[in-house]
Amino acid sequence: MDNIFEVSFSDTLSIMSAKQGRNIAMVGASGNIGSRTLAAILETGVHTVTAISRGESNATxxxxxxxxxxDYADESFLVNALQKQDVLVIQxxxxxxxxxIPLIHAAAKAGVKYILPTEFGSDPYAPFxxxxxxxAEKKKYRDLVEELGMSWIAVVNNPWFDWSLKQGNWxxxxxxxxxxxxxxxxAKFNTTTLKQVGEGVAALxxxxxxxxxxxxxxxxxxxxxxxxQKEMLDSVFRATGGKEGDWNIVVRDxxxxxxxxxxxVAKGNPFAFVYEFYIAHMQDGFGGDYHEKAAKDAEILGLKAGxxxxxVKAVVQEVATGN
Ligand SMILES: NC(=O)c1ccc[n+]([C@@H]2O[C@H](COP(=O)([O-])OP(=O)(O)OC[C@H]3O[C@@H](n4cnc5c(N)ncnc54)[C@H](OP(=O)(O)O)[C@@H]3O)[C@@H](O)[C@H]2O)c1
Structure with missing residues (x-):
């Protein structure tokens, strides 16, 4: 390690109580969140990972x-792929x-104990x-896991910080x-970088x-x-050397x-819900702020704050270089 004060994610994990290795199957492990989750799981050095992917996929x-x-419609393929797996992470x-649906059914047949269903978003128990x-539709997958005798864990991370900033969603x-x-x-709200979501899942x-x-x-x-939102903008100014006068800033209700x-949305653009969705996280009392629960879980998982x-600097760099 170059800097003795630098503590890597694997060091953090080894400081925690002993890591337990598991057989982990992952679906979507090449995706936005899947690739970061896979990297963090591999970094622990204790798990055996199987990536399940569509036949037609180019994922590596x-x-x-x-x-x-x-083929996910072929149950025997899925049940075979899920044999001896302790956990199925679906992203x-x-x-x-x-x-x-077919993945959860096959996991039950193969004897998988835990499923991390495709959540990776906002608090399922928040008012919004x-x-x-x-x-709301994510509940049916959690319910199915339970009905089939397995257990789910829903990863809550709110809108991904860096992914959202890069796209202008904030x-x-x-x-x-x-x-x-x-x-x-x-209002204050919680948000998580893609990397720290991956690290959180690996620690869990x-x-x-x-x-x-x-x-x-x-x-x-x-x-x-x-x-x-205001703190974020001030941080963007610090990272870019910009100031209010150089920007086009409007304040709107x-x-x-x-x-x-x-x-x-009513006119036929379903993606326009995004404005309301992000705003809901910034409104007091709707559920965007779960800092007490996150602090409690971070302690159990041995996670450091970002x-x-x-x-912001990392995003500004990516935007500047077009990566
Ligand atoms: N918190 C946030 O800000 C936020 C933002 C976006 C999404 N999310 C959540 O995170 C989840 C994952 O999002 P992501 O952006 O990481 O996903 P993604 O990168 O778009 O896709 C993940 C994987 O889905 C698989 N896939 C794609 N099309 C498929 C199809 N027709 N049938 C079966 N599999 C297919 C692919 O795996 P293979 O090629 O290996 O088959 C792909 O790598 C979302 O569903 C959502 O719940 C959260």
Whole structure:
């Protein structure tokens, strides 16, 4: 290690109680969150990983990962691929979450104990969870896991910090130096970087059985930090050397932006729900702030907090280099 004060993720894990190795099957392990989760799981050095992927997929996986490619409609393929697996982590793209059904049925037949279904989003018990169909529909997969005698753990991370900033979803467009600040949505909320979601999942799946059992049929709350839209913008200024005068910044009533988003949805653009979705996390009392639960889980998992300025700097660099 170059810097003696630098503590790597694997050091953090080894400081924690002994890691338990498991057989972990992953679906979607080449995706946005799957690739980071796979990297963190491999870094622990204690797990045996099998990546399950569609026959037609071009996905590739690092050395040391067993790869099973096949048709999810073929139950015998899935049951075979899931033999002797302790955990199935499902990280399917958000348009194809229905593909969880055959995977969950096959996992039950193969004797898998734990499923981490395709959650990786907002708190399923937050007030806004019933408002957004995208969140509400996740319940049916959790219920199916339980009905089939297995246990689920829902990974809660809120909108991914870096992924969302890069796309301008927080109302801040780094590339074009534009921001829409939402009046009435200034509350603190939790958010997690892709890397720290992966590290959180790896730490969770490395817990000894007795500790992992405490998460059975419950969410695990991950968070890099708590912030606000304004703090984020100030951090972007620090990272870019920009200042308010150089940017096009407008302040708008959150309720007006929500109303316009709904109108767009009604006109046939389903993705316009995104404005309301992000704003809901920034509004007091809707469930975007789960810092107490995240702090408790971070202690169990031995996770360190992230740093807003570091995370913003990384995004600014990616935007500048077009990566
Ligand atoms: N918190 C947030 O900000 C946030 C944002 C976006 C998504 N999410 C959540 O995270 C989940 C994963 O999102 P992601 O962006 O990481 O996913 P992604 O990268 O878009 O896709 C993940 C994997 O899905 C598989 N896949 C794609 N099309 C498929 C199909 N037709 N049938 C079966 N499998 C298919 C592919 O695996 P193979 O090629 O190996 O088959 C792909 O690598 C989402 O469902 C959502 O719940 C959260």
């Amino acid at each position: 996986f690092p050395a040391g990962v067993a790869v099973k490619k096949g 399917l793209g958000f348009m194809v979450t229905g593909q969880q 969870a019933t408002v957004f169909p995208m969140l 109302g801040i467009n780094v590339k074009e130096k534009k921001a829409v600040l939402y009046k009435g949505a200034e 799946l490395s817990l000894p059985d007795a500790q992992l059992e405490t998460f059975k049929n419950k969410p695990v709350y991950l968070s890099s930090f708590e912030t606000t 959150a309720t007006d932006v929500i109303a316009e988003g709904r109108e767009e 740093n807003l300025d570091d995370a």
